[in-house]
Amino acid sequence: MAQTQPDYYAVLGVARDAPDSEITQAWRRLVLVSHPDKQQAAGKSASPEPSNDIVLINEARAVLSDPAKRAAFDAQYEAPRPPPAAGPRIREHVSLEVFTPHPVDEPEKYTHPCRCGHEYVVTIDDLEAGVDVLGCPGCGEYIVVEYEEVEE
Ligand SMILES: [Zn+2]
Numbered sequence: 001m002a003q004t005q006p007d008y009y010a011v012l013g014v015a016r017d018a019p020d021s022e023i024t025q026a027w028r029r030l031v032l033v034s035h036p037d038k039q040q041a042a043g044k045s046a047s048p049e050p051s052n053d054i055v056l057i058n059e060a061r062a063v064l065s066d067p068a069k070r071a072a073f074d075a076q077y078e079a080p081r082p083p084p085a086a087g088p089r090i091r092e093h094v095s096l097e098v099f100t101p102h103p104v105d106e107p108e109k110y111t112h113p114c115r116c117g118h119e120y121v122v123t124i125d126d127l128e129a130g131v132d133v134l135g136c137p138g139c140g141e142y143i144v145v146e147y148e149e150v151e152e
């Protein structure tokens with residue numbers, strides 16, 4: 001969704017937590033400086049129609065001085081983007097049964113080739129500790145190793 005709405009706080013030049021009085025004050029000041037009479041007096045070309053500026057300034061004040069509208073604007077304008085999915089990106093689930101056991105290693109470990117050429121490694125200690133997400137040291141992908149609790 002495109003962000004087309006102007007930032008009313010920036011329009012008025014106030015902080016996002018500015019109190020109502022400050023918003024009204026800022027609005028009044030801006031209305032005065034952008035008033036056609038003032039612009040004429042300052043030697044600027046004045047138009048009988050309100051400029052976009054004053055429309056925007058009035059709009060900003062109307063929204064920010066209304067608690068409900070301001071809250072809605074805050075929520076809309078500052079809506080945080082959805083956070084990236086927590087945790088590692090899991091490529092697939094692999095049963096421990098298809099891992100290659102290395103029973104002579106100490107600690108005993110199981111390996112499974114990754115498509116990148118490196119391999120996933122899980123030791124018997126990891127399994128006993130409940131580790132089931134393995135990262136590939138080569139490409140940074142993750143798999144979940146599926147296994148059942150080993151009964152001694
Ligand atoms: Zn890999």
